[in-house]
Amino acid sequence: MENASVPSVDNIRFDGSARTRWRLGFDRVIGWLLPLLFLVAILPILSLVYYVSARALPTLSWTVLTSTSPYRTDALGVPIIGTFEVMLLATLLAVLFGLFGGIATAEFLSDRVAGWVRMSANLLVGTPSIIIGYFGYFTFVLYFGWGLSYIAGVFTLSFFMTPYVFRTADLAFTSVPRHIREAALGSGAKPSQYILKVGTPIAFPQILTGVFLAMAIGVGETAPIVLTTQPGVLVPQTVYSPVTFLTQLIWENFAQSQSSGLQVLAFQAAFLIMVVVIALNIVVRLISSRYRKRLEGLYA
Template sequence: MALASVPAIETPSDDLLFDRSARTRWRIGFDRWIGRLLPLLFLVAILPILDVVYYIASSALPTLTLHVLTDTNFRDPDALGVPIITTAEMMTLATGLAVAFGLFGGIATAEFLSDRAASWARTFANMLAGTPSVVVGYLGYFGFCLYFGWGYTMIAGVLTLSLFMTPYIFRIADLAFSSIPRHIREAAYGAGAHPHQYILRVGAPIAFPQILNGVFLAVAIGVGETAPIVLTTHGSVILPTGLFSPAQFLTATIWENFSSPFASAVALALQAAFILLVVVVGLNIVVRIISARYRKRLEGLFQ
């Protein structure tokens, strides 16, 4: 009843409410059309992705057999068993080393350094991450292969790759520990925790998913690297027998065969590229799933 007593607002005519001048119609129309046209630019990004995947898959899949994937006999030049297994071995070692080089640095930067020192440490990590991979490869070539006299060996490739991956692990560890909410830190230290207790019991469980994510991302970046690997170890047809024996990385196989005049070699390069693509895209999807779940968990914890 009370509502009824409120006088109805008199609706002004359209002419008063809306400016119908040509300029306004142009403004509104422009906004509407640009809103329809700009999303088409997504095609510039999405079509090449689909094309890469389609082209590589359609040219590699018809000839890809289990034999190609697993055969390690050096008398069979058209098999990828050696590079696949070597790549797995080298990536495991390189990831371990990169975590050893980067993780503690990231945690130390986030937790123990003064703001000023931390910002310098971050600047240097960013510098290293921005260094072109071929320059890191030069360090591996001149340092490990020539100066240390190791030649084209697995250890040279692994070390070079781990140096390349270090800044990514460093940055993600730093970011994960820096983004732990302040009140959780204060609660831990307020309850009398020693720094190592805080890091191991409080910080690590919270930061772990994000760090794991960063490690996966670093693996995805590292496994696709060509320049540092080809400059430090390539050209082997057998599985490495030790750290100081030559090794063949998957990307090196692509680089050595892509412009070959022999169709079978090009097919081998395409198969290697397909495997690489599957691994990298798979890792990227895993990272996405982890980070989505992690975000949900964070919201549950801290809201």
């Protein structure tokens, strides 16, 4: 009782039929063509890294990086310090909101409520930065009357960074192996003791990647900063002072004029940001790969 409808064929070499030729040929051609699409990602990256470096490096000197003189228009000292100061406080705030929020979501919320909270964190990540920027401008600059200031920029940027820390903290605590969690809580540990003594050491590397990720995103953001601070010629003296952020400098130089001097400075700023962002990404990658290996070793 063999299948009468389809003849049983014994030939396993190419049978010369047009259909077979097409099938095998198409698969082979696709197998060569699709990998070439990687070039769409690789060529722009190489071009970007090359040209930004080529425009920035020849004139990038120690003086350019460190001079904070308010009379120099070719130095980056003030924006570098400004960026550092903004990032410092914004990261602290983002860690404060995000870390406690993420841990609370993983440990104290029912699945239903946690689902809503997670969705809102995801939506916040998907919210265009211009909207967060406008929100910061309207709320902090105008409504709270802080003006275009260091502190307004810090709060706006921290709102932008919070969901990234939040998500990794939540994920890190949610993925603590169930038996470890239950063993700790079952042996009479209070939730607070579990979080501090058991959960945090396990979740720490992953939370760290979340913080670095948030920093990489924060330091490259433009719209929220441009709309809530104004560039100053000095490093901020009070929290209401103007402050210059590197991305902001790129935008301002770009918007004001395309004179070559300002353009070089913008490229130098772009180079610095690019280096910082790529470095943070590499660190994230290293930590998470080591962390995964450790996890496999421990719980496999």
